[in-house]
Amino acid sequence: MANVRLEKINRIYNNVTAIEDISFEVPDGEFWVLLGPSGCGKSTILRTIAGLETATSGNLYINNRLVNEIPARQRDVAMVFQNYALYPHMSVAENLAFGLKMRQIEPQIIQERVHKVARSLSIDRLLNRKPKQLSGGQQQRVALGRAIVREPQVFLLDEPLSNLDAQLRDDTRAELKKLHQRLNITTVYVTHDQTEAMTLADKIVVLDQGKIQQIGDPQTVYAQPKNQMVATFLGNPPMNILPVTYGNSIFWIANQSFNCPLEIQEKINPKDRESFNLGIRPEHIELVTSNVNQQNLQLDSRKSNQALLSVEVDVIEPLGREILVRASLSVSDNSEFSQTVIQFLTPVEIRLKPGDRISIKLDLNHAIVFAPQTGETLYA
Incomplete structure (x- = not known):
């Protein structure tokens, strides 16, 4: 486990500023949510932490280690994407084990970890199936399991529930909360759904137009918004x-x-x-x-x-x-x-x-x- 610290991170594409002066620190073991409308820069921040984007300026630390120049594969973070990104030709077990095989972990340890994670996510009966044989909710669990099995320092999730139907989204959100309470892995979660943010987060980072509007625990942000954008974005029906x-x-x-x-x-x-x-x-x-x-x-x-x-x-x-x-x-x-x-x-x-x-x-x-x-x- 590790803390994540961003210091004055900026990202500019073709003279267009995507994120500006982003500074915050996620303490070890906490669950933070980046919340905001589409195009506000939340996914850019997450990809920068993962190493899939390079900051134009500013410093990024994981476990107090400067990682600006460290490639994604060496940052010891695991990312779950919105579209799951499972390998279609591999079974569930092979998808879960893939990252460990790339790190040349011993086969016995790989098997133990895969079965342990599969049981915790209730997908142990699906280990021999291919992704096309799974429902959306089952695919999402496999994607989560593939990240968890690596035992990373930081867990990054980019709108992982957006493709699920309403009931399954509620169920999976509750499972995510229980999973974090059990594993206690530092987590950064991106969403535009304020219900997800309010129910999951230890702290919410509200973003708009590439800038941080407010950081705080869910109830404080809801009851004492710093500006009208934050006030109207949080709450259903809105303020x-x-x-x-x-x-x-x-x-x-x-x-x-x-x-x-x-x-x-x-x-x-x-x-x-x-x-x-x-x-x-x-x-x-x-x-x-x-x-x-x-x-x-x-x-x-x-x-x-x-x-x-x-x-x-x-x-x-x-x-x-x-x-x-x-x-x-x-x-x-x-x-x-x-x-x-x-x-x-x-x-x-x-x-x-x-x-x-x-x-x-x-x-x-x-x-x-x-x-x-x-x-x-x-x-x-």
């Missing part, structure tokens, strides 16, 4: 972003208003007519049912950190145990505010239909305020 204007202790959004909590005012020190983006997650929005006294609720919301808004239902999406509602601000004109989408969840017993005008309550104790131009978090 709602509402354009608001401040004035005389009030936030205005189109022709509706609500009190700006005192702690937000003290933190961001807003000026009259200054604009902000207010972030609120769907789980912090509640439907106000018709049997609630609207006048009393309006008074209560003025006293507490709550906001009452009128919206129009656009789309209803049943999710089984709950319903996802997509609504827009209920305004009469065709301004930008009428296109502001608000998503929230309701119990299945509540019956709504497109076109309904409803009231929703926002819990501002969980609100996050962003600068509209830069996306920087001003209050969380």
